[in-house]
Each structure stands twice: as C-alpha cells, then as structure tokens.
Amino acid sequence: MKRILISLLSAISLIYFLPSIAMAKEKTPPLVVVAHTKGLSGLSLWWANLYNDNMLLFTILTGCITPIAGILIGFIADYLLSLTGIDLTKRELAEH
Amino acid sequence: MDWLYMHMPISGVDLFWPGLVILGLGVGILGGFYGMGGAWMITPGLNILGFPMAFAIGTDIAHIAGKSIVSTIRHAKFGNVDYPLGVAMILGTMAGFEVGAQIVMFLEKIGKVDLYLRIIYLILLAFIFTTVVFDYLKLKKKEKLAKEKGEQLDKLASGVTWYKTLHKIKIPPVMTFKQAQITVSLWLPMLVGFATGVVAGLLGIGGGLIRMPALIYLVGCPTHVAVGTDLFEVMISGLYGTFTYTWKGRTELLAVFIMLIGAAVGAQFGAVATKYFKGMIIRVLFGAAVCIAATSIAQKLIARVYDIKWLDDVSTVTILGGLSILMFIIVAKAIAGMRKEIQMKKMAQS
Numbered sequence: 001m002k003r004i005l006i007s008l009l010s011a012i013s014l015i016y017f018l019p020s021i022a023m024a025k026e027k028t029p030p031l032v033v034v035a036h037t038k039g040l041s042g043l044s045l046w047w048a049n050l051y052n053d054n055m056l057l058f059t060i061l062t063g064c065i066t067p068i069a070g071i072l073i074g075f076i077a078d079y080l081l082s083l084t085g086i087d088l089t090k091r092e093l094a095e096h
Numbered sequence: 097m098d099w100l101y102m103h104m105p106i107s108g109v110d111l112f113w114p115g116l117v118i119l120g121l122g123v124g125i126l127g128g129f130y131g132m133g134g135a136w137m138i139t140p141g142l143n144i145l146g147f148p149m150a151f152a153i154g155t156d157i158a159h160i161a162g163k164s165i166v167s168t169i170r171h172a173k174f175g176n177v178d179y180p181l182g183v184a185m186i187l188g189t190m191a192g193f194e195v196g197a198q199i200v201m202f203l204e205k206i207g208k209v210d211l212y213l214r215i216i217y218l219i220l221l222a223f224i225f226t227t228v229v230f231d232y233l234k235l236k237k238k239e240k241l242a243k244e245k246g247e248q249l250d251k252l253a254s255g256v257t258w259y260k261t262l263h264k265i266k267i268p269p270v271m272t273f274k275q276a277q278i279t280v281s282l283w284l285p286m287l288v289g290f291a292t293g294v295v296a297g298l299l300g301i302g303g304g305l306i307r308m309p310a311l312i313y314l315v316g317c318p319t320h321v322a323v324g325t326d327l328f329e330v331m332i333s334g335l336y337g338t339f340t341y342t343w344k345g346r347t348e349l350l351a352v353f354i355m356l357i358g359a360a361v362g363a364q365f366g367a368v369a370t371k372y373f374k375g376m377i378i379r380v381l382f383g384a385a386v387c388i389a390a391t392s393i394a395q396k397l398i399a400r401v402y403d404i405k406w407l408d409d410v411s412t413v414t415i416l417g418g419l420s421i422l423m424f425i426i427v428a429k430a431i432a433g434m435r436k437e438i439q440m441k442k443m444a445q446s
Contacts, residue, residue: 033150033345035106044105051106052343062158062349066338069353070162073360074169081364085181085438090372091174091320 107148113354115145120159120355122423124362128167129369129426130382131323132304133160135331136389137419144412147351154338154346155355157336160302160351161334163359168327170367176324178317181285186313186329188289189296189303196297214397217299221390224309228383231255231313235376254376259316275326276317277338288314303331305389308382318373320374327367369426372433388418 035048050058082088101110119141122401127134134185135156142152171177203209234255242249272279288310296303304326311322341347369376398404 033106036108040103040105044103047349048105055343055345059339061341062342062347062352063335065349066158066162066352066356067165067335069356070165070360071169073356074163074166074364077166077172077361077364081368084434085441086434087437088170088366088368089173091176 097434102350102354102371104350105347106350107151109148111147111351112145115141116351116354117358119145120163120358121362122358122420123168123363124163124359124360125366125369125423125426126385126419127304127330127359128165128170128327128363128366129323129373129378130304130366130385131167131171131308131326131330133157133164133302133334134304135160135302136305137415141416144416151351153348154341154344155351157334157337157341157349158352159355159359160254160330160348161338161362162356164327164331164334165257166208166360167363168324168331170364171320171324171327171370174320174324174371175275175369176320176370177328178321178325179275179328181273181276181315182319182325182328182332184271184282184285185289185292185307185325186332188286188291189293189329189333192290192293192295193297193303193405194293195290196294196299197299199294211397211401212298216395218390218393218397220295220299220306221386221393224306224385225386225390227309227313228254228379228386232376232383254312256313257298258313262314263316276321277314278316280315285315302330302333309379312379313319319369319378323370323378323434325380335353366426369430369433372430373426379428385419385422388415388422389417 035051037045037048037052048087050061078088100112102113102115119138123134123137123141126137135153136155138159139152142156144150147155168177200209200213203212232255235253236254236255239249259278262284263278265281265284267281267283269282270279272287273283289307291302292306292310295306306328308322308326311317311326312319315322317325339349354445355439373381392411392415395407395414399407399411
C-alpha cells in the first residue's frame with residue numbers, strides 16, 4: 001500500500017513539477033542550432049536532416065536509443081565480467 | 097591518422113573518438129563507484145577534446161542517463177538500491193531543484209551570480225571534505241577505544257552520527273526502508289532531498305556529489321546503499337534531462353554512443369569495485385575526489401578574478417590528473433580483490 005502511495009505521489013509530482021522546470025529554462029533566449037548537411041551521406045545525412053526537420057522524432061529517438069544502448073553495452077560488460085569467475089550476485093562487506 | 101577522428105553530424109566537428117571512449121570509461125568507473133553522474137568531471141574533459149560547449153551539457157546528461165541505468169542495475173543485484181527511499185528523495189529533490197532555479201533567476205537580477213555561486217560551491221565542497229575527514233578520525237578513535245576495551249566495533253558503526261538525532265524525529269508517516277536498514281519519518285528523506293535539490297538547482301549540478309554524503313550522514317544509509325540509491329536518482333533525473341536537452345537541440349547522439357561504449361563498461365566495473373572496498377574507504381576516496389574538485393574550482397576562481405590564464409589550464413590538469421589517480425587506485429584495488437576472490441574459489445573447489 002505504501003509503495004502504491006509513493007508511486008502515485010511521485011507520478012503527481014512529476015506531472016506537476018517537470019513542466020515548470022522546463023518553463024523556467026525556456027525563459028532564457030533560445031540559441032538556434034542548425035546541422036550542416038554538406039558533405040554528409042547515408043545515416044549521418046538522415047540523422048542531420050531529422051534534427052533540422054523533425055525535432056520531436058529526433059528527441060524521441062535519442063531518448064529511447066540512449067538507455068537501450070546503455071543497457072546493451074552494460075549487458076555485454078556484465079557478461080565479460082562474469083567470465084572472470086567473480087560473484088556478481090552479492091557482496092560480503094556491509095559495514096557503514 | 098584520420099581514422100582516429102570522427103565527424104559529428106549535428107555539431108559538425110571532427111572529434112578524437114578514442115578520447116571520448118577513455119573519458120567515458122574513467123567517469124563511468126568513478127560514477128559507478130561513488131554513485132553519481134559526474135557531469136562536473138566530464139565538462140573539463142570535453143573541453144580539452146574540443147567539444148562544442150553548446151552540445152556539452154546535453155551530451156553529458158544523455159550519456160549519464162545511459163550509464164547510470166547500467167550501474168543502478170548492477171548495484172541493485174548487490175542489494176545496494178533502496179527504491180522506496182530513492183522515490184521519497186526524488187519528490188523532495190524535484191521541488192528543491194525548482195526552488196534553487198528560482199533563486200538563481202533572482203540572483204541573476206542582482207548580478208555577479210557566477211562568482212557568488214562558485215564561492216558557495218567551494219564552501220560546500222570544503223564542508224563535505226571536512227565532514228569526511230572528521231568522520232574518519234572519529235571512527236578511528238572509536239576503533240581504538242573498542243580495541244583497548246577488548247571489544248569489537250559494530251559493523252555498522254560510523255564516525256559522524258548526525259542521522260541518529262534526526263531518526264528521533266518521528267513525524268508520521270514513519271517508514272522502514274529495508275535495504276537501508278532504517279526506520280524514519282518519511283519527511284526526513286523528503287526534506288534532505290529538498291535541501292540537496294535546492295543546492296543542486298542553485299549550483300546547476302546534478303546533485304550526486306551532495307546527495308551521496310547526505311544519504312550517509314543525514315539519512316543514515318550504509319555507504320554501499322547510499323551509492324546505489326543515489327545512482328537510481330541520477331538515472332531518473334538523467335533520463336528526464338536527456339529528453340529536455342535533446343528537445344532544445346543540445347545532444348550529439350553519436351558522441352553519446354561513443355562515450356557510452358567506455359562509460360557502460362566503466363560503470364559496471366565501478367559498481368563491482370564497491371564489493372572490494374569497506375564503506376569507510378569509499379567515503380575517504382569520495383573525500384579525496386571532493387578535495388580535488390574544490391582545489392580545481394578554487395584555481396579557476398582565482399584565475400578569473402585575477403585574469404591569470406595559465407592557472408585556468410592548471411585547474412583542468414588538477415581535476416583530470418587527480419581523478420585519474422583516484423581511478424587507478426580503485427581499479428588496482430578492485431583487480432586485486434577480484435584475483436583474491438577467484439583464487440579463494442579455486443581453493444574451495446580443489
């Protein structure tokens with residue numbers, strides 16, 4: 001019950017506070033950056049065009065790719081560490 | 097040697113990509129070990145690599161989000177993350193961050209805000225460093241006294257025990273946080289989160305540098321749980337930061353990805369390294385990192401006030417050099433611990 005209450009409270013706070021923090025940041029004059037596509041080709045060109053034309057999709061893709069990439073690389077690193085033979089499930093030291 | 101440089105499609109610069117991997121690896125190890133994002137360590141490094149500052153913050157935050165997921169998962173497997181405690185603190189942190197940001201806007205109207213904030217930052221770092229030293233000396237004294245009496249000091253004993261006084265305040269609702277092994281008023285982590293959020297908002301930093309010691313000395317978390325729980329908070333704020341800064345067009349995904357190759361591996365290693373360090377040693381090494389940061393900021397401050405250009409370069413060398421030494425200490429001790437564990441396992445099997 002307590003966990004549900006905490007989750008609910010956090011969700012309400014996120015909805016309440018996040019837009020105001022974003023608004024506070026937006027008050028400073030925005031710096032407009034345009035990606036130069038000259039000399040780019042393939043995936044780089046598509047990515048730069050996406051940045052210039054569709055910021056929403058660019059944001060969603062970046063926001064999704066970043067954690068997924070982190071998890072994937074972390075998973076590989078986890079596997080490599082497990083090959084060393086060390087225990088990756090618990091730690092012995094628990095003092096303050 | 098052109099292959100060592102990679103063209104960034106958004107910012108349009110050619111970057112030395114092995115530098116990004118090494119920087120990510122180093123900050124990943126330190127972040128996973130100390131339980132923080134480490135944007136304050138990355139910015140000088142990105143500066144040296146010639147990364148455009150317009151993209152530095154967004155790229156920093158996105159890579160922090162990616163790597164803190166890795167280290168949070170790893171710490172959670174060790175039982176180092178107290179999720180309810182983390183959520184309770186996030187609520188306070190977000191409210192506090194907003195208040196801090198509003199104070200900055202007010203101070204901007206007065207002027208000289210940058211100078212004042214750097215001084216506040218310096219005082220705060222000096223306070224954290226002094227607390228860590230005081231904590232270490234007091235614990236050593238307790239150990240000595242216990243030895244004289246022929247007793248053994250409690251495993252959970254610490255030098256600074258401010259949290260014990262705060263635990264006596266039982267304003268409802270009182271909650272038990274299992275992983276942190278504490279029963280406190282829910283208001284305590286929320287208020288500590290709020291206070292650290294105000295400071296983070298005021299200084300424009302992520303807050304891990306303040307939250308980690310606050311979790312130990314004010315909330316009463318064991319060091320390992322403080323590291324893991326703080327990383328959980330860094331993960332949430334990092335993910336939010338990734339979306340907002342990308343929406344403002346300030347993220348270079350290719351650089352994020354290159355840094356993540358090093359950072360995700362480093363974060364895993366840093367988190368695993370905590371296995372081989374006692375809580376007190378983690379706190380001492382944290383104190384050393386804070387001392388390095390404070391020295392670097394002091395040098396930068398003097399360089400700006402007296403317009404000494406070479407001192408500005410010295411401050412960059414101080415922070416990167418000092419943190420590299422700390423990283424090597426952590427890596428060396430962790431490798432020695434790993435080797436010992438593997439040898440013990442082999443001996444047990446034979």
